Amino acid sequence: MVERIDAKNIEPMLKKLIDIAATVEPNLSDRLKEIDRWAGQEKAGFLTSRKFLMAFLAEIIEDAQIWLTLQENEIQSAHEEYNEECQQRLAQEMTPPLAYWYSELFPLWFRSSDRKFSQWKNCLKSGKHSADDATELNLLVEKIQERGGNVLCRKIIDFSMSTDLIVSGRQSNTSLCVQITKMGESEQMREKIKLWEKTLKCWDIKRGLFVSLDPANFPDSIQSASNLILFNSDRMKSEGYKSFSF
Structure with a gap:
């Protein structure tokens, strides 16, 4: 915190x-x-x-x-x-997500040119930014932590790296970058997944999970998503990107 x-x-x-x-x-x-x-x-x-x-x-x-x-x-x-x-x-x-953040992503960010930086700087300063998915993310973080997982949230990874959460499970010290959306199955979501993968590759993020939640199916979708995230954090290969919808 x-x-x-x-x-x-x-x-x-x-x-x-x-x-x-x-x-x-x-x-x-x-x-x-x-x-x-x-x-x-x-x-x-x-x-x-x-x-x-x-x-x-x-x-x-x-x-x-x-x-x-x-x-x-x-x-x-x-x-x-x-x-x-x-x-x-x-x-x-130092939890695995914190170690990953401080050893890799944070120094990579301030040593690199962040093409999205000016965009989200203006959004924050104007007061137009709103965390419309904050409730779902907070519930998801609680569920993951209840089961012994570690979670890290940062504005930089959200705005610049298409990552809402960096997560590690109980059986692995390797972190997983997770993007959460409430968008249903559609061509628009498929395009968003492509852009998400491209962004992760740009930041040399090797392991990523894209999760689409169904707002009409809470809290079951939150429970299912937490199980999925922890499972993939522990079992997913050293490199790869996956997407799931609930």
Whole structure:
């Protein structure tokens, strides 16, 4: 769970992270500068009025803090100055989806050109974004966690990587990227699946699951989807994309 941040603290926290990242990873520093120019310098009242924008800013600040801490730990460990017990504790606390996010997808995002970034930045800042599938996603996350699975949600993977959830099951440390939709069987959905596969390949995401839920069949479709996601997280091959409808 990402901690909330007071809107008045957004800009100073971004500035601090920009300075730290400049000596560790210039690409992250540059991406944070872009975010600061776009939203960090807005007045606190404006930011507070944009719930989803604030949620994204809190996520990016926490992710940058954790990623930079992990890099520092790696450097200390390489010089044998880092406490081995502390390193083991950090590894135990890092779930497979978090490890996948911080080791692969997050650094890939800030080191790459994200062609969707300007589009969803404008959407968040204008206040037009609405999480119309939030209820279904929250129920699905609860079901997966109840059965011992691990789940990660991030605005970046949702908007840029066609992924609502990164999931790992109880029997595998390999993460699965899951896209959820409420669209029924149609030509439009088939086109959406093609675009989804193309996006995952663009981000070098090897394992993906596309799940279409039937709003008229809740909560049964949520239960079935959670079973399907956990099964495929544990059993799906190292590479592949699958789609299912309920």
